[in-house]
Amino acid sequence: MTHADSSLHPTRRSLLQSTFGAAALLTFPTRVLAAPPGFDEWRESFRARAMAKGISAATWQRAMGRVEPDMSVFKQMRSQPEFHEQVWQYINRRVSDWRVINGKIALKNNEALLARIERDFGVERGTLLALWGVESAYGDPLVQQNHMTPVFPSLAALAWNEPRRKAYWETELINALRIVDKGWSTPEQMQGSWAGAMGHSQWMPEVWLNVGIDYDGDGKVSPFGKPDDALGSTAKYLVNRGKWHRGEHWGYEVRAAGNMSGSRTYAAWASAGVTRADGQPFPQPNESAQMWTPVAGGPTFLLGPNFYSVKSYNPSMNYALAICHLGDRCLGAPPFIQPFPGSERALTLAEVQEMQTRLTKAGFDTGGTDGRVGNDTMKAIKDFQQRAGIAPADGYGGLKVLAKLRQGS
Template identity: 40%
Template sequence: MKKPRPYARIRGMRANHLLAALAALLFAAAPARAEWSSCLSGLRAAAAGAGVGQQTIASATNGLAPNDAVSFMDKQPEFTTPVWDYVAGLVDEERVDEGRVLLHQHSRALHAAESRYGVDAPTIVAVWGVESDFGKSFGKRPVVQSLATLACEAPRRNDYWRKEFIAALKVLDHGDIAPEEFYGSWAGAFGHTQFMPSTFLGMAVDLDGDGRRNIASSAADSLGSTANYLRRSGWRAGMPWGFEVRLPEGYSGPSGRKGRQSMGFWQSRGVTRLDGGGLGEGTAALLLPAGRNGPAFLVTKNFDAVYAYNASESYALAICVLSDRLRGRPGIQTPWPTDDPGLSRAERRELQALLTRSGYDVGESDGVIGTKTKEAIADFQSRAGLQRNGRAGLKVLNALRGR
């Protein structure tokens, strides 16, 4: 009997190792599948107990598997991006120009929303622009699947995600949103102005009068629902959200969104409007989104109403500044405290095109700074002698331009 050749033994060992590894993976996956199945059964039972019809539950959850929603939990740009990058990408000339067109195009619905809820049209349209780029970016993940995944697998807030999952099934059960329309963000927000399901149940309105509250396919319903949300969050008709101010040299007084004081108090501290004029009446808080060396704002309760939509000061500021731009007012006048300003979407597309021309694979030049673009930027920064951080700023764009 011939002895097996050495390479045959090695090949056999590799095959055995591969089979063992595969068996281990399958063994490890079995408990995960069992946990998912058990959790999903519990969610179905909770939905039934909340009054959702069995047909809706079965249709929405039969064969449901988890998706990648959990991986996005700590990557929300409004909390992880420098404020000057965040605002630059959301309040650019493209969004301002399109918003002004839509103000006229949807003037009838906006007038109805403003008359009913007391929220001005530019603010409503600004929310629309920031939330979904005026309906062009709803999100591509099935809402029910994302919320089931988060309810069962998220490392925290499982009770919240469970509540939203049940609310999502109620939305389907009521027939306001068709299953084929029910797509949204990783967190389950959906529609033109990105409502969570529980928010939809409590705040959505049928502004177009067709018998359905459909923020997925009716811009009018979305605009009306947003106005209703802001009013319920404390919006006061006729009150400005706030305005940019100038601080006295060496200011060391109080600041913070919750530290509301009278305008007289701020005036006594040397705070003035940019043009040197008086601050007016009422109360406001001093907002310093980039510290005392950056832009400063006195913000009213209406800023807080916008903040309630998504608890981020960068987010609320972007909406409020965009609403000012839609009214024909200037944007932020004081420079941000950085030597590397953020880029508009047009500039981000240019950056991607220049990276592609330089031999990098960044995919489509769409202005979205994803993993491929960040990796390409980081490599280019190293080659160009710039700080390697993968950030799409003006320095790397100018370097790509050859300046």
């Protein structure tokens, strides 16, 4: 899985769209340049390896026979923007007003599906909503149309000429070929990030192939179109690979006196003086949880097994915390009670749109004024900070940046 948040930011202010149908209409762009020297030779040798893995000649010809490597992937790898975020900035950007508002809309529009997944897998709907929102903006088709590319040219380039993980990329390319071989998709439909992650949940081909389920019963497993397969498969992933515990919440913000750490049951934590920050009792006192304080002086959490199940989706503690908090917010919970040191509240949706509009008028292209913050907006903010002498120039769009922009109007 990838952080779609950092690259998915279509230029419109739409409400939830439940299908990626527009993406399926895209076709491979015309390649006017011949393959770089050495690619054709590699392709022939790789063809033999693919055939040995059971890929049919028809599928090979359809997907790889005339493919040209998308060499832009190497520029993407080299130029991944570096924005050094503090924990509170990381959380604010992912648990944005836009995501909370649209997560509630997604919940309303997919109530029956999410209830079915909860019955079948035990995974909380809030967690699924949050993963969906962070990974693909709740399945907005323009995310796919504007920011996705055909995966076969990308994977072919990486498998051929990315030396550090060549075996990995070849395996993913074979997985993508197997998906076509099964009739689950076509090369034209398989649009993804430059690294090959696709659809509502940003699956790599291996996850699609080995974890994906046909949850809508149409005979295919697809991360595109209706969200049924993607969300059902995401729940299966969390259960099988993340060891999700049915009926348990991910954890709680707590108040704790002194310097405590380690893992105990909630009952043992309560006996040691630890309470939930909202004053409510721990609903499952016999379950175990680990204490974590991301930043000294900030909020403290007791983390249950399902927090680490979410972390299996992306091995980052901050990512897992953002997902779990966004899921709670989509279900009506308030922000964290204890603020992070030096933090400020997140901008509202209207304030983000105002910031984007003012940045654009000042000559800093945000890629749209839809209220989502991705790489274009962050780069625009960083460039503005540098010009305005705001330190640190970290690309974070908060109250200070908005106030400075208003001064210049």
